[in-house]
Amino acid sequence: MLLLNNHTMKSKIEKSTFIVKLTAVLVVLMISIISCNKELTDRKDFSNNTGGNVIDAQQQKVLYVIVDGARGESVFKSSTPNLSKMIKNGMFTINAVSDENGLSATSWADMLTGVDKTKHKVISEDFSNNKLTDYPMFFKRVKDNTSLRTAAFSISPALSTKLVTHADVNTSLPNDEAVKTATLAELANNNAAVVLAEFQGVDKAGAQYGYDASVPQYAAAITNIDTYIGELNTAIKARPNFSKENWLIVIASNKGGDYPVIPALMDQTLYSKPLLNGFVILYNPNFKSTIYNKPANLNSLPYLGSYGKLNGDTIASVDAAKSNLYNFGTTGEYTVEFKLKVQSFGTLNAPIFFKTSSPANAATGWWIIHNGSNGTWRLGGLASAAISTPTTKAMEVNQWYNIGFKIYFVGTVRYVQLYQDGDPIGSPTVITGRTVNNSEPLVAGYRSGFGNSATQFITDIRIFNAAVPDAVIKDFACQVLLDSRHPNYNNLIGYWPALDGAGTLIKDQSKSKNDFVFQKSTQWLSFEDYDNKFCIKPTPELYKIVPRGIDIPRFILGWLNINATGFNLDGKVWTPIYTNILK
Template sequence: MKREIKSKIGMKMLGVAAFIATILVSSSCNKDFVNKLPDSFKNDTLGVSDGSRRVLYLILDGVKGSVVESLGPKNISLITKRSMYSYDGLADFQRNNLTDAGAWTTMLTGVDYTKHQVQADDFSGFDNQKTPTIFSRLKVEKNNLRTVSFASATGLNNALAKDATEKKDLTNDAAVKDAVISELSTQDPSLLVAQFKGAKEAAGSDYSENNAAYTAAIGKLDDYIGEIMTALQARKTYNGENWLVIIASNKGGGVSGGEPGSNIYDDESRNTFVSFYNPKFTAANYAKPNVEALPYAGVGPRFASNNGSTNGLANLNSNTSIGNFGVSGAYTLMFKIRNDDDGDYYPMFVGKRNPGSTDVGPAGWSFLMGGGEFQVDWTGSPRPGGGINHADGVWHTMGFTIYHSGNSRRLNLFSDGVLRSTSDITNRNADNNFPLRIGTDARFNTNILVKDLVILNTALSDDEMIKYMRKEFGSDNPYFENAIGFWPGNESSGNKMYDHSGKGNHFDFSSTIQFANFMDISPNISPNISQSAFVAVPNNVDIPVMIYNWMNISVPKTWGLMGKFYNPTINLPKD
């Protein structure tokens, strides 16, 4: 019989629910903690030697996790059978520009660029007093330890390994491998760090499995790892020692990028392979969550009317000029809507017109329902249709752009990321003194949620409209400064729907407004991806936290580390 110490996080992400649960239990950044493993835990059960905690840390430049998974190198595959590991690891869960120097600094300090300030190859901006490396902290915390750094990259040792007991700059990966084997065979290291650059150099600009030189270089690194593991296990004192073997990419391949709100997992320069190995660990694969299946979740006002009573309206009484688009100029309007009732024919739900009339009349415009499909009325007929049946309880996106084309002024109508129609509105002035309104009056039956309403003083291109109407608008949108008004509709109480553009034009809710919580998966919306989605897998800032924990060093909050601890599942013989 064996005793198990269960992991704090699951072995595999299995859908949205498992992902959310995992985040709740594994986010232990910047918390004080003690080592979670028994002090007596060694590489075997003979009880010889001192069971001292030791770390072998192999840094592989430019090795993408997705390529490692595809290739399945022999020795790395064997190591994963006794590792916490990920092919979806991230060099950086922020959107910092990635460089080799910056990545190494993150891996050896436990903080990212926002703290260590390193991006340039010369490590300019780095201050070892403000963000000490693991070599420096171990020198203070346990000054009797032998710490070693072997590097094939110029400058790494001089900048980051000043406090190592021994450091060597070597000409190539083979020399680094030989130095590691010699150190393991003849010396007594407690921390041995080795950096390899061969895969990055072989890749050129192609970090894919189709690049034979790149995959061959990864294969060569795998051979080196096999030789190093053989040397480690051949140590005369190995049976009484307690080794954590870390293998991690410094970064993936290609140029880092990604606009705010984008999916970091799509940035291949951040894709890393990482594993934490010990012969007593049970395998745990940390896979990225399916961010495309994350729900659109939140709270917002419900605009409803039924049987002669209105339970929800919002009027922009503070500034009745908003929503007047005149006969010149370019504009964009877009919002998200969930219709929970097919309702009556032709009630408006967003617009600026006489609330006492079904027809828009000579002035005014509105989005209105029409037999399940919606329409837009711009000073009367024609009323172009939105092309979808939106009375289905699913979130949809709607909007229009107004722009000049030659001598004409046009309105393009969009829904769910599709251009549905284009209309000529030249000299059709829809201006009036009625307030911009969300919801309809008591004569109709409606039941809708409206959120993320924004009006811009510029016309997005068709491609931009299709792209941005899916997303949640906010300060990270490149057109945020163009917002005439922005009303997220995140209120859960009160009498105002607040303008987040900074202009201060708030909607007034009717006194009977109600609020609804929702958590829906919609094919029409790409909700903002919480940062928690990107710390669901090991990040390079986590590695120093793992090392300190392994070395029985509690991490105080004052260190300001940005990583978290992954508690392994281990099997021990029954006492």
């Protein structure tokens, strides 16, 4: 009995221990789930508030400080103890990019209206011919929707008189010290609610000595402004009703300043231009620290989009009735280029791009086809014999190549020359008097009855009615989207980026408007390829991954519970994560 009782007791203890451990695990899991859900709950999107979503028990207030000429990267490297404290409860970037024209007036207008220069039209330092009546400074939005007091203190008379409107107080002052003193006095006013201060000391130091943290005078000017910001922060906390108020403090530079940068730090984007490099801090003591950085590798931007898969009997063609432009005749000069990525070379001589009834030596027309499956290619039809590419230029699967040919005259002799990745390959071939005119469509991809199909992608198709100079072919072979910067842009008689991503058409962006139409099945696939041979032109979206000056008015209006939906703003919505939500 004693043994049985001991065994029973042991079993009960083990069972109890198991239950305790299991309960502990479940508690940990529940805490984890609650924490995850809390972070989702605490991510408050107040960009289009109509009231009642953000800390209703407190009065929403804003201090907006613009620091002219403060390079973001230099601010990061300078002594800024107050800003360093603020980013612990702030949304922060040192990679903000101002408007590429580098003008203070344009940047100020972006930062105070929330729209870009295509709308506000501030494209000169004198603010001439602007549209600020249609796209006013955000104070007007505040006044139209609230009874809050607005005040602005600035160094620049132009900013004060041309840009600031609907302010209860609007004062232009001689120096930073005076701006600080006036702002402190405003913050001591119990009715202070939306306060703007502009400082120019950093910009003046940069203009005189150099815009870099390694320049003592410039670094000292940044530190001095940091001290002012500390005083302004202290003044806010000293307000009698501070415990009942909820202050958003925004610190941002309008732009940076020109300064030499070593070539290794230059990339293809505006991020590497010191003149445009600014910073933004959106601070509230209840914000979770969130740092926004520029992309890690800007020297190698991806070629991306959605392209059409060409294999089997899937082809894309321009109707024969519209394809006479691409016959080339016995006169005239032309250039044909496109980008090709092959997943499988197939067998025999799979077609790639052509205008002929059959890409065989006996047919009339011109065609580019694979040489078997060894990675080389050849041009047919324009000469009595096929023009093959050297085996040393063999292509590999899943790699991009820019290939094509040029028809040109030297005197009365007409030649054709092949190109791969912008370089001439092989020797030019005489084609004088040879006509390849036909009534066939222009085709990208497979042609039944000849060879086995490769699996491939063809994009960035360009046809010019001109002999594009070799240097231009080389310079633009790496480009993936052409615009008027190409010297022969107006000579395009067909331009198909072929990244449409949906539907049955590959749209022609040239003046000809001859769209390719997919025959039979259409399969669009998304891709994102990195290759050093690309010189990708950055899109505006690249600069929207970090907060910018143009985003600030939308953020402020949201903070003040003003619905910005109907204001046609360009700024991006940024949503803070809260570490503490007052209910």
